[in-house]
Amino acid sequence: MATATKNKLVQWEPADIKAELLKKYPPKVARKRAKQIMINEALQNETPSLTANVRTTPGIITMRGCTYAGCKGVIMGPTRDIVNLVHGPIGCSFYAWLTRRNQTDAGTDGENYINYCFSTDMQEQDIIFGGEKKLQAAIQEAYDLFHPKSIAIFATCPVGLIGDDIHTVAKNMKEKFGDCNVYAFSCEGYKGVSQSAGHHIANNQVFRHIVGENDEVKPGRFKINLLGEYNIGGDGFEIDRIFKKCGITCISTFSGNATYDQFASAHTADLNAVMCHRSINYVADMLEVKYGIPWIKVNFIGAESTAKSLRKIAQYFDDKNLIATVEKVIAEEMPDVEAAATEVKQRTDGKTAMLFVGASRAHHYQGLFNEMGMKVISAGYEFAHQDDYEGRQVLPNIKLDADSRNIEELVVEADETRYKPRKSEEELKTLEEDGLDFKRYDGLAPDMDKGTLIIDDLNQYEAEKLVEIMKPDLFCAGIKEKYSIQKLGIPMKQLHSYDSGGPYAGFKGAVNFYEEIDRLVNSKVWSYMKAPWQKDPQLSATYGWE
Ligand code: CFM
Numbered sequence: 001m002a003t004a005t006k007n008k009l010v011q012w013e014p015a016d017i018k019a020e021l022l023k024k025y026p027p028k029v030a031r032k033r034a035k036q037i038m039i040n041e042a043l044q045n046e047t048p049s050l051t052a053n054v055r056t057t058p059g060i061i062t063m064r065g066c067t068y069a070g071c072k073g074v075i076m077g078p079t080r081d082i083v084n085l086v087h088g089p090i091g092c093s094f095y096a097w098l099t100r101r102n103q104t105d106a107g108t109d110g111e112n113y114i115n116y117c118f119s120t121d122m123q124e125q126d127i128i129f130g131g132e133k134k135l136q137a138a139i140q141e142a143y144d145l146f147h148p149k150s151i152a153i154f155a156t157c158p159v160g161l162i163g164d165d166i167h168t169v170a171k172n173m174k175e176k177f178g179d180c181n182v183y184a185f186s187c188e189g190y191k192g193v194s195q196s197a198g199h200h201i202a203n204n205q206v207f208r209h210i211v212g213e214n215d216e217v218k219p220g221r222f223k224i225n226l227l228g229e230y231n232i233g234g235d236g237f238e239i240d241r242i243f244k245k246c247g248i249t250c251i252s253t254f255s256g257n258a259t260y261d262q263f264a265s266a267h268t269a270d271l272n273a274v275m276c277h278r279s280i281n282y283v284a285d286m287l288e289v290k291y292g293i294p295w296i297k298v299n300f301i302g303a304e305s306t307a308k309s310l311r312k313i314a315q316y317f318d319d320k321n322l323i324a325t326v327e328k329v330i331a332e333e334m335p336d337v338e339a340a341a342t343e344v345k346q347r348t349d350g351k352t353a354m355l356f357v358g359a360s361r362a363h364h365y366q367g368l369f370n371e372m373g374m375k376v377i378s379a380g381y382e383f384a385h386q387d388d389y390e391g392r393q394v395l396p397n398i399k400l401d402a403d404s405r406n407i408e409e410l411v412v413e414a415d416e417t418r419y420k421p422r423k424s425e426e427e428l429k430t431l432e433e434d435g436l437d438f439k440r441y442d443g444l445a446p447d448m449d450k451g452t453l454i455i456d457d458l459n460q461y462e463a464e465k466l467v468e469i470m471k472p473d474l475f476c477a478g479i480k481e482k483y484s485i486q487k488l489g490i491p492m493k494q495l496h497s498y499d500s501g502g503p504y505a506g507f508k509g510a511v512n513f514y515e516e517i518d519r520l521v522n523s524k525v526w527s528y529m530k531a532p533w534q535k536d537p538q539l540s541a542t543y544g545w546e
Pocket of ligand 1: 070074100195228230232276277278279357358359360361362495496497
């Protein structure tokens with residue numbers, strides 16, 4: 001096996017790199033993968049197409065997670081006062097328990113279940129004779145112990161296979177309690193091609209069972225929801241700090257540190273700001289159709305993006321005081337950020353990075369790297385859809401396949417009493433003419449340089465090959481990739497859980513990120529590593545098709 005530490009190779013052409021990545025595959029797999037590896041043209045609206053959101057070929061070691069991970073882990077896991085009860089074998093709970101580092105604070109009411117791991121702990125006899133009774137008993141036990149406002153039940157793979165009717169159990173328990181909203185998610189791991197399906201299943205149920213339950217008008221002049229922010233490593237706390245300083249009230253975050261009541265009141269906000277487009281854009285659409293709340297895309301990763309997003313929110317509300325406060329906050333926060341960027345840039349300028357993360361961070365984090373003078377030479381998503389790469393304008397062209405049809409699309413209509421357009425058609429038009437884009441997301445490809453490689457659903461083999469060929473100064477992905485990359489001599493930063501770092505959002509987060517990345521790309525420690533088989537290879541093999 002080659003190491004990626006020495007002898008920077010002569011310049012490779014992107015087409016050659018692509019050919020090299022595909023060389024070892026059997027022809028059929030190579031043809032399929034070829035459609036998921038794109039040499040970027042960086043032309044807005046004319047980016048060459050990339051196949052995304054399709055099944056991983058069996059046998060390939062994907063970076064993806066399962067549908068249950070997307071539902072329980074990603075969307076519902078970050079809430080703090082909803083008991084998340086997993087119906088399944090204990091392993092599914094153990095591996096979903098706090099590893100994503102989404103944080104909560106207990107607030108004034110003290111209700112906070114994030115440290116708990118609730119599971120029905122299914123055994124073989126439950127698989128054979130059915131697990132409904134066990135689930136019912138577990139719901140009762142959680143209710144008796146904690147008296148929560150709400151209990152969410154998550155199906156794991158065996159539940160779908162044996163056919164436990166979790167929705168009826170939930171409904172019966174909700175009726176029995178009277179003061180606790182109980183609902184279930186059919187989010188079996190195999191339900192979709194990735195965790196993206198789980199996001200959709202989770203959000204549909206949140207919209208159906210919780211949003212709109214509390215009509216009480218909350219105080220605040222400039223009320224927004226922040227959609228698709230999950231408070232990893234305290235990102236959400238930093239964003240909350242900035243909002244407070246600006247006088248912006250966040251009615252509900254979906255779903256970092258969120259409470260049941262915040263979800264229930266979300267329909268009373270006046271703007272939806274969408275951070276992670278992939279995991280929640282359809283909720284923004286539904287909130288607009290049902291309640292009349294417009295949405296804009298924001299990004300609080302990177303100091304410049306943060307400033308830009310705050311300005312967009314202020315522009316929407318069109319209030320002189322808010323605009324002035326936002327400018328004041330930016331002017332107060334930026335000097336520290338700029339000083340830190342200047343300091344690290346002496347050492348980070350011109351360094352290269354690769355980003356392979358979920359379905360929004362491989363894009364969002366590029367701003368932070370640009371601020372440090374670093375170049376992203378290859379990037380991609382695990383489970384994005386085509387619009388996340390190329391922009392929302394491709395939505396009408398995306399062909400639905402059997403896997404996408406498997407996921408319910410809610411049909412939503414304007415609420416009879418509560419639909420209230422927040423802006424008139426004319427006001428929206430004027431704002432658009434002034435440069436505020438509604439319902440728009442351009443995707444990752446237009447923001448990347450020409451000739452960079454964009455790769456969907458990168459796998460273990462291709463990751464190693466890519467690193468060997470291109471020798472980046474930093475590779476960003478998740479825990480499954482971490483150690484194999486470090487063994488190649490390249491520093492590796494987890495952009496899912498942030499390793500033990502964060503926050504990286506907002507202004508203070510940017511400073512944290514610069515400092516940490518500076519240390520990583522300028523430390524040689526990984527390049528001194530040699531695995532035993534690199535020093536002394538003893539075994540070699542060929543594949544059947546070779
Ligand atoms: Fe959205 Fe996320 Fe992401 Fe995502 Fe995720 Fe995550 Fe992610 Mo890991 S919701 S798509 S399913 S930004 S857990 S907070 S880091 S893969 S890029």
